[in-house]
Amino acid sequence: MTRRLCSFIASLQGHLAAVAVLALPLVAGCAPVEPGDSPPRQMVAAANPLAAEAGMAMLRQGGSAVDAAIATALVLGLVEPQSSGIGGGAFLLHYDADDRDVVAYDGRETAPGSADEGLFLKADGEPMAFWDAVVGGRSVGAPGLLRMLELAHRDHGKLPWPALFQPAIRLAEQGFAVSPRLHELIAGDQYLKRYPATAAYFHDAAGNPLPVGTLLKNQAYADTLKAVAAGGADAFYRGPVAVDIVEAVRSATDNPGLLSYTDLRGYQAKRRTPVCLPYRIWVVCGMPPPTSGGVAVLQILKLLEPFDLAALQPASPQAIHLVAEASRLAFADRNRFLADSDFVDVPVGALLDPAYLASRSALIDPAASMGEASPGLLSQHAMAPFQLNPPSTSHLSVVDAEGNAVSMTASVESAFGARLMARGFILNNELTDFSFRPAADGLAVANRVQPGKRPRSSMSPTLVLDRDGRFVMAIGSPGGSRIIGYTAKAVIAALDWNLSMQQAVALPNFVNRNGATDLEEGTSVVDAKAALEALGHEVNVIGMTSGLHGIRRLSGNGGAGLEGGADPRREGVALGE
Known part of the structure; x- marks a missing residue:
């Protein structure tokens, strides 16, 4: 620590x-770790100290990385409800130290069975305004978090399922202190008072945002967790809890949704094969579709492989230029091709083919920006029209005493999701991650709404291994579509620039999504603005509140110890013993 x-x-x-x-x-x-102390051998890095401590409590009891991740995630859903929770979904990568194997778990939400391509179109055929679509039941997909956690626990859990719920249940019943970040987000949200349950939970009797330090109790959430602890995920997806979720979605009379009891009963989490590529002396693994994050992060890294990044100063103008150009190319492909591969043909193999990536990398000019990039493959799908992707979400990383690791990103999409609550938790608005327009230029958009489909995500939980298959690093971030850039930055900072885990996550952010190059305001990278503009970049200086939480295996001590990093832009910590 x-x-x-x-x-x-x-x-x-x-x-x-x-x-x-x-x-x-x-x-x-x-x-604090003093000279001569042994470095930590098990660790949790998460967006709230109470959540990280819940995970550590499981590790102290001999729990696995998955056990700790579950306890951490359940507390995050209570103390950081604007970001993630059981009313949303997640992606999880698991590393097995014995088999030196990585498995991907998909808990992404699904569209209702009665949804169609016109879900977010008005009567005149034009897309709804974004926030008109977000707030209310229309945007709520079938939550996937608990089914996914149950599946991962079945495969890799050591402690009994009910034990993992106890920290969150105790906190919900005894209360937790409203943090400065939660207070600020409540105060700044114009939609939280639209529905009675949400308004009452986040405001005092006078209608004011809960002050910092308020002891906030949530017996309804505790009761829901008790039911799931006793009955498994079925207690969420069937019976009274599911009935109340559907009622909340369909009774939002100003913007009702289509989610049904059948949708909840039929939800399935999925094991998927991760996407992995060698990068210099390492192997980097990410999530496959329906998220775009794994493919895009891998593309960025491989496009940069021909360049000697280690010779450049971290976040220097030349380094930012090269990363931005690689990001342009990756986002050009992402925006056209990436979607739920269970519904549309996603050419993952072609996008990650070494020869293809080498040809794309050759387009990067160290002396000038290429401007807007074009996709590199032919496609039967239209380019997805740009739409908002509000930054929310939460990332956690865990390594247990046996060397198993979890990198997990969870979300309810926009801060406070659909602004609807049921049984003490926020419901997601993940369906607004679909393209509102189902077609463009006479072609279907790959990420259009379809019944049962999972909307495209940018979440990028990432694991790095060495060439012998040993764990090196777990990393990821919240931040909407900028998640991809935040994660790639941290990976490059740790691997190419050999920064510590804490230095890598704290390094100022710089992101390109095939448009302007964004520089994090109030940081040293703003000094690169003029040099980047001279190279042809359009530059925006903006706030970029990433939430990177990572764990890295130390190269010394026989690779036996760990170091953690928690993003100083949020309220997280890395705890280890």
């Missing part, structure tokens, strides 16, 4: 003291 993280936790004690069951172990587990 770094002194910075321990200092951060200590600064929160006024808020954490309200939850005695977790506050004391959190501080006790945060002794």
Whole structure:
């Protein structure tokens, strides 16, 4: 544990003291590492100290990385409800230290069986305004998180399923302190008062946003978790909980949705084969479709492989230029080809073919920007029209004492999802990740709405291995479609520039999504603006609140220890023992 993280936790004690069951172990587990101390051998990095401590509690009991990830995710759904939760979905990569194998778990939400391509079209055939589509039941897909966690636990869990729910249940019943970030997001959201249950939960009796430090209890969430702890995920997808989810979605009379009890009963999480490619002396693995993140991050890295990034200063103008150009090419392919491969033909093999990537890399000019890039393959699908992709979501990374690892990104999509609550949790608005327009230029859009389909995501949980298949790093981030750039930046910073995990996640952000190059305001990369403009970039200086949480195996000590990184732009920590 770094002194910075321990200092951060200590600064929160006024808020954490309200939850005695977790506050004391959190501080006790945060002794700074002194010279001569052994580095941590098990670790959790997550977006909230209470959530990370819940995961560590499972590891102390001999739990696996999946056990810890489940406990962490359930607490995140309580203390960070704007970002993730059981009313949403997730993608999880698991590394098995014995088999040196990576498996991908898909818990992405699905469109209702009665949905069609016109879900987000008005009567005149034009797309709805984005926020008109988001708020209410129309945007809610069948949640996938619990089915996915149950599947991963069946494969890799060690502790009993009910034990993993206890930290979140205790916190929900005893209450947790509203954090500064949660307060700010409540205060800044114009839609939270639209539906009574959500308005009452996030505001005081006078209708004001809950102040920082407010002890917030959620007995309804505790009761839901107790039911799932006792009855498995079926207690969520069948019976009274499912009935109440459907009622909340369909009774949003100003914007009702189509989700049905049948949709919930039929939801299935899926094991998928990860996408993996060699990158220099490592192997990088990501999630396959329906997320675009794994393919896009791998493309960015492979497009940059011919360039000597290690010779460049981290986040220097030349480094930013090269990464931005590679990102243009990756996003050009992403926007046309990536979607749910169970419904449309996604040419993953062709997009990751070494010869194809070498030909695309040759388009990168170190001395000038190419401007807007074009896709590199022929397609029967139209380019997806641009639409908003609000930054929310949460990422966690875990390594257990046996060396197994989890990289998991979870989301309810927009902050506070559809602004609907059922049984103590927020419902997602993930269906707005579909293209609102089903066709363009006479061709169907790959990411159009179809019944039962999973909307395209940008979530990019990533695992890095060495060439012998040993764990090197787990990383990922929230941030809408900028997730891809944030994750690629952290991977490059750790591998090419050999920054520590903490330095890699804290490095200023720079992102290109095949348009302007975005530089993180208030950071040193703003100094690169003039040099990038001279190379032909259009440059925007904006806030970019990533939430990178990573764990890296130390190269010394026989590779036995770990170091963690928690994004200073949010409220997370990396805890290890």
